[in-house]
Amino acid sequence: MHVEPVSTTPGGKKGRPTPKRKDAEAARIHPLVPKDRKEAKRAARAARNARFDAEQRALVTGEEKYLPARDKGAARRFVRDYVDARHSFSEWILAVMMVSIILIMLLSMLGNKIPLQYQAYLLYGSSILMYGSFIITAVESFLVWRKVKRTFAQAHPRDDIPSGTGYYTFSRMIMPRRWRSPRPQVDRGQFPK
Structure with missing residues (x-):
């Protein structure tokens, strides 16, 4: 314990303000x-x-030490490298959805000027485009996730895959390659081993 020395100033003042x-x-x-x-x-x-x-x-x-917690670990790196190495339809789903939304908006804005038969074709076409791309993306992500699990288990038999890695795979797949974070560290076709 530190004890303050007794003041030697005239008048007995301590010579400094009292701390809060x-x-x-x-x-x-x-x-x-x-x-x-x-x-x-x-x-x-x-x-x-x-x-x-x-x-x-x-x-x-891609430096592992400073990555956010959601991106750390051998399993997450393996998933990132595997998804980044492949060409997939899923990375184009955002563009496909934008096209279908624009079609629906055009249909609502120009509804009076387009014949009823063409309106129905546009509506059905945009709906099929949107829901079809959802189904293709869901199937593709399921198949890729199964393949990633199997390949990771063969390459790293002692490591466990953390929960939530399936969703991590899906969310990485639907992002266009240049928007992915962390940035891709492998080229197309350069699959992890």
Whole structure:
């Protein structure tokens, strides 16, 4: 315990302002924390920014140490590399959905100018396009997930696949390749072993 020396100033004053209770308690509990609150906040902000910068770099470079928790691990890396190495219909589903939505919007805006028979064709065509792409994507992601599980179990027999990796595979598959995060680290056709 640190004891303050008795003041030798005239009048018995201690020569410094009385610390606030919060600051005194913080100094007593955490002696290594800087005494100045602004300094402590600045240090905490700098540490938070450094972690954020490291995480952002890791999302580009694929450095395992600084990746977010959802992307860490051998199984998640294997899934990312496998999905990024293949060509798939699923990565185009967002574009297909946009086309079908635009068709429906055009149908509603130009409904009076288009004959009824063509309106029905456009409506059925956009519905078939949207629901058909959903079904194709669901089947494709199911088959890819089964293949990834089997291949990962052969390559890493001692490692477990964490729960939620199936959804991770699906969500990676439906993103266009250039929008994926973390960025793809393998070329097309370069499957993991």
